[in-house]
Amino acid sequence: MIIINPDAGVMLFQFSPEIISSRIKETLASDNDEVNQIINYIVENSGKMIRPRLVMLSSAFYSSDSIIVRDVAVAIELIHMASLVHDDIIDRSLLRRGKQSVNGMWGNQVSVLTGDYLFAAAFQLINGYGLQDIMATVTETIRIMCTGEIKQMSMAHNLDITEEEYLDKTFGKTACLFAASCRAGALASSMPVQEVGHIEDFGLYLGYAYQIMDDVLDFVSDSLRLGKPVGNDLVQGNITLPVIYALRKPGVGPWLHKTIEKRSFDEANLQKINKILIDCGAIKYAVNRSHQFLLQGLDNLHILPPGSARNQLEELARFLMDDYFNKLKLGGEKGNQEAID
Amino acid sequence: MIIINPDAGVMLFQFSPEIISSRIKETLASDNDEVNQIINYIVENSGKMIRPRLVMLSSAFYSSDSIIVRDVAVAIELIHMASLVHDDIIDRSLLRRGKQSVNGMWGNQVSVLTGDYLFAAAFQLINGYGLQDIMATVTETIRIMCTGEIKQMSMAHNLDITEEEYLDKTFGKTACLFAASCRAGALASSMPVQEVGHIEDFGLYLGYAYQIMDDVLDFVSDSLRLGKPVGNDLVQGNITLPVIYALRKPGVGPWLHKTIEKRSFDEANLQKINKILIDCGAIKYAVNRSHQFLLQGLDNLHILPPGSARNQLEELARFLMDDYFNKLKLGGEKGNQEAID
Numbered sequence A, B: 001m002i003i004i005n006p007d008a009g010v011m012l013f014q015f016s017p018e019i020i021s022s023r024i025k026e027t028l029a030s031d032n033d034e035v036n037q038i039i040n041y042i043v044e045n046s047g048k049m050i051r052p053r054l055v056m057l058s059s060a061f062y063s064s065d066s067i068i069v070r071d072v073a074v075a076i077e078l079i080h081m082a083s084l085v086h087d088d089i090i091d092r093s094l095l096r097r098g099k100q101s102v103n104g105m106w107g108n109q110v111s112v113l114t115g116d117y118l119f120a121a122a123f124q125l126i127n128g129y130g131l132q133d134i135m136a137t138v139t140e141t142i143r144i145m146c147t148g149e150i151k152q153m154s155m156a157h158n159l160d161i162t163e164e165e166y167l168d169k170t171f172g173k174t175a176c177l178f179a180a181s182c183r184a185g186a187l188a189s190s191m192p193v194q195e196v197g198h199i200e201d202f203g204l205y206l207g208y209a210y211q212i213m214d215d216v217l218d219f220v221s222d223s224l225r226l227g228k229p230v231g232n233d234l235v236q237g238n239i240t241l242p243v244i245y246a247l248r249k250p251g252v253g254p255w256l257h258k259t260i261e262k263r264s265f266d267e268a269n270l271q272k273i274n275k276i277l278i279d280c281g282a283i284k285y286a287v288n289r290s291h292q293f294l295l296q297g298l299d300n301l302h303i304l305p306p307g308s309a310r311n312q313l314e315e316l317a318r319f320l321m322d323d324y325f326n327k328l329k330l331g332g333e334k335g336n337q338e339a340i341d
Helices: A017-028 A033-044 A050-061 A066-090 A102-106 A108-128 A132-155 A163-187 A193-220 A241-247 A253-261 A267-279 A282-301 A308-330 A336-340 B017-028 B033-044 B050-061 B066-090 B102-106 B108-128 B132-155 B163-187 B193-220 B232-236 B241-247 B253-261 B267-279 B282-301 B308-330 B336-340
Strands: none
Touching: A017 A033, A017 A066, A017 A108, A033 A102, A033 A108, A033 B132, A050 A066, A050 A163, A050 A193, A050 A308, A066 A102, A066 A108, A066 A132, A066 A163, A066 B108, A102 A108, A108 A132, A108 B066, A108 B108, A108 B132, A132 A163, A132 B033, A132 B108, A163 A193, A163 A241, A193 A241, A193 A267, A193 A282, A193 A308, A241 A253, A241 A267, A241 A282, A253 A267, A267 A282, A282 A308, B017 B033, B017 B066, B017 B108, B033 B102, B033 B108, B050 B066, B050 B163, B050 B193, B050 B308, B066 B102, B066 B108, B066 B132, B066 B163, B102 B108, B108 B132, B132 B163, B163 B193, B163 B241, B193 B232, B193 B241, B193 B267, B193 B282, B193 B308, B241 B253, B241 B267, B241 B282, B253 B267, B267 B282, B282 B308
């Protein structure tokens, strides 16, 4: 259902993660050696830089100042980094992308301060250019992310969570910053205001699609590829879409409900849960929902002027989803292929 | 040496903490009940609101928009609140001003997010008026506060700390935000640029004076007045000015060094340390240093145009120091009076 394009990724070579990384290091440089050491560690272990890519491509429909766009992209990545550093305290995660997290390496205290430092540096960068509308976008986004996460914490282990509440959670967790990245890029260019809403919605729906696949992968990938234990979300009390779907299935729902309620997450039960999610169609349902969001995002993108920026954003979206799709197919468990075909 | 003015405080009645508190609540209002509950708890347990007072009085030398000034004062208080909420995670403090801290009530996770939410709200407020120079001041201040605290953590329990390093630590901890408060107030008014540096320096030196007294009080007040255990700084590994002074005194230094190094902080030793700090002149020395900073602050203030704003800032400074001085005199230990006379 998601077609893997063998050329995906080719177009992305125009984006240089090194430019973002080196500017991040430059921006964060401090006269304190320990701070610099922490910063280097985070930058060297950074991810796919999806959000800076979204910023830069979203700015490319119309004219813009490339230095400003780069720095807005850097600021958005800093905000993402700050939220990850703080998330690892919240989730008590000692691993991030298969390596030790900042709190794994330096403890909670340093993590709190490092996150604050990254936030302040991001705002400082945006403020340097007097970009008031971009600042308004990112500050509001951070408020949404924080309140969303506080709400999520009060919903942890809650088996009555609806799909709507799950999507609300997904908005705060991922979709709102994807949307803000696209909006910030557009605002850094001369894009007409009526088009900004569409690029923002493209980011929003891509964010939903991306997070749903991330949640699916938590079950059906293997821990090596994932960089964290399989079923980790469930163990942490984070009830995601496949589980919400399966809990409402008559045949398997009651057992699943009881097992999660008792938090009986031994290896055998986690494997059984995995099998249930595949067999009852929960994985397929979630992958479908993700795909629907992707299409909704692309619909918004297609309203925007055709050309290189639009093509590359589409490539990026498909590349991200294909990357997840590949992980799903190659995941440790047999039957994944069957579940998603 | 610090004259207690019986009228101190009278002039301060023009400042209404309720205006700040209610605006804080308005600014932070969320559609999430739990967030609102946390916010109300923090606001109801807020302190003396020194920083918003500094903002408002610093703006009063020249013309300004009272709504903007109020909101800048609110933003500065939000930043202070955010840093306290995060500090309580860092210090693992379950108490704040004699009541449960946010992490005492809701845990580290909620505290991280609440602090981030407060920071974002502060930036949003300043950005709403497009106050680029004030934003630059506060973002830079937060960076200094964070790097200062990371540095402080690596210096914890370090008995070789010099007075200069202590003052450096004090700058990041308190003085830089006092300075930023005065600067922000001035920038929100039409104060000529050459005068802004003086009001900023007034805040800076007042901050040093204030923090030194706070550190002194940690030893010679009683825990009821302080709202935290006596000698708490020392137990946490925070080596402050009286201890730095006493460590270098031949008669008492070696015993103090050994005791702190072994972290033998039973009740008897804490009382003995208290007595040593009084007897060897360490408390007196620190109070004197604090007073010197206060005078240095006032020297800067006296360069500014005379009138109500200047008088009230002077009153505020003296009131704050007198308040500390009273606590010192009334503290649980006999001999405090003697130590500071």
